[in-house]
Amino acid sequence: MTDRQRSDRTLAEALAEGTVHEIEVAWADPYGRAQGKRVPAARYQGPAAGRGFAFCDGSLAWNAVGEVQEAALLGDPAGGYPDAYAVPDPATYRPLPWRPGAGQVIADIVDHHGEPARTSPRAVLRRVLDRLAGLGYTARAALELEFYLLRADGSPLQDGLHAYSLELANELDPLLGRFTGELTGFVPVEGALTEYGPGQVELNLAHQEALTAADDAFRLRYAVKELARRQGLLATFMAKPFNGHSGSSAHIHLSLWRDGTPAFAPEEGRESKAARAAIGGLVRHLPGLTLFGAPTVNSYKRYEPGGFAPVRADWGGDDRRVAVRSLLETPAASRIELRTPAADANPYLALAAALGAVAVGLEDGLEPPDPRDPAAALPATLAEAVTAARADERLAEVLGRDAVHDHAVLAASEWQAYTSQVTGWETDRYLRYA
Incomplete structure (x- = not known):
């Protein structure tokens, strides 16, 4: 069993056993800063976990002080900055050492068409x-x-x-x-x-x-x-x-x-x-x-x-x-x-x-x-x-x-x-x- 499979099983077991009450769904902004949502465990297991957790796609086109750049290709000002979706990668689950009962998963980002966000940092590395x-x-x-x-x-x-x-x-x-x-x-x-x-x-x-x-x-x-x-x-x-x-x-x-x-x-x-x-x-x-x-x-x-x-x-x-x-x-x-x-x-x-x-x-x-x-x-x-x-x-x-x-x-x-x-x-x- 690989480390990624082991992490996936650990998350599934923690959710089933009720030993985790909150999941941080995290992703990196263009500068590597941690963005995300804190999701109650009961909500994490709902339909949103499959399709991803929605957030404004403009946050993937902002500079160091959060100013969205309209010249960027990701982040659609004409479309009113529609939702992008953070899709959890369950194999990345880790318990948070400073907050007992909470854990974190890292998400891959898809756009509002359901396609991988082409400028998302994790997608570029993939x-x-x-x-x-x-x-x-x-x-x-x-x-x-x-x-x-x-x-x-x-x-x-x-x-x-x-x-x-x-x-x-x-x-x-x-x-x-x-x-x-x-x-x-x-x-x-x-x-x-x-x-x-x-x-x-x-x-x-x-x-x-x-x-x-x-x-x-x-x-x-x-x-x-x-x-x-x-x-x-x-x-x-x-x-x-x-x-x-x-x-x-x-x-x-x-x-x-x-x-x-x-x-x-x-x-x-x-x-x-x-x-x-x-x-x-x-x-x-x-x-x-x-x-x-x-x-x-x-x-x-x-x-x-x-x-x-x-x-x-x-x-x-x-x-x-x-x-x-x-x-x-x-x-x-x-x-x-x-x-x-x-x-x-x-x-x-x-x-x-x-x-x-x-x-x-x-x-x-x-x-x-x-x-x-x-x-x-x-x-x-x-x-x-x-x-x-x-x-x-x-x-x-x-x-x-x-x-x-x-x-x-x-x-x-x-x-x-x-x-x-x-x-x-x-x-x-x-x-x-x-």
Whole structure:
């Protein structure tokens, strides 16, 4: 019995036994934030569970502050923003560790015609996984998510700056202990550590089938914020919340498998043919996929020359300075790490874009460039990332042109809002000198 079948049976048993009184039906908005409905168990088992729970489709076309963008293809202003439907995936059921008697299922989104919503983040990832399946591969992935724990007023919780410090980690108890304790029944946390910034934490998730890995990362962000709130604290996945301190990343580790055999197993001490094609696809399409791992204006303030956030489309071995890191270990553990995504990325879209580039690499028979050759610069701003995403026709064909269009529209609205503001930095710098 698979883990997904086991979860399905657990939900059915919990409903039959009456041990769960409420179900959260959850889905990700374009920025990876948890949306949903809290449904009484008796209602969850009714007809709505089959056809899905209705909500306004405009919420799949809004920007970071909830402004619906009429240029988006999903979200129909002319039709009065009709219902979309959240269809629960019962195999994703998990009990909520902070609310006894309540559980959560993740939903797939269908439009008012009953078709999969083509720009919904989970649907985009499913599309890419189907593409890989057509090539004979399944994908597995794990994400490492970084975030800051702050006081309720947004100020740093700690003063120390020391990655891997157990002393600073202990200062974050009891909350940090909840992440590695009760939370592990909700998401498979493998470990927690302090990062460079004051109160900055990294949580490592287990390597899973790719869709489950994205579900795990989506849930982790939700859970961390909720557990912090219950402690009177603020958890933020903002990519660069403080000048002079480390940004927060969402590194993606991924591997491909064929008929249960690891396709990235080293061959004669070097990358396998499949791994080389995957690296070639990632490096070639890094500019176009950057938007999906860095969706906000702030995301790009994390990219700093000389830091651990890469600024060029390069690759290498066990080297944390490059964008694509090839890790040759045992056959099952050999993998590729993509280091460009920021913590504020939607995990479904970031993983879909990465695996979409991998699929292109396999289909086009690409090879990695010579690591000694000059590497292309990655987009330095959100505007540059929008332009690169719109220009990458090959990647858009795999992800879905509608999805690329909509997420470029949302990002463009963020850039327009940012560039139209007069900031304190500008008045301090220019008011008396212009």
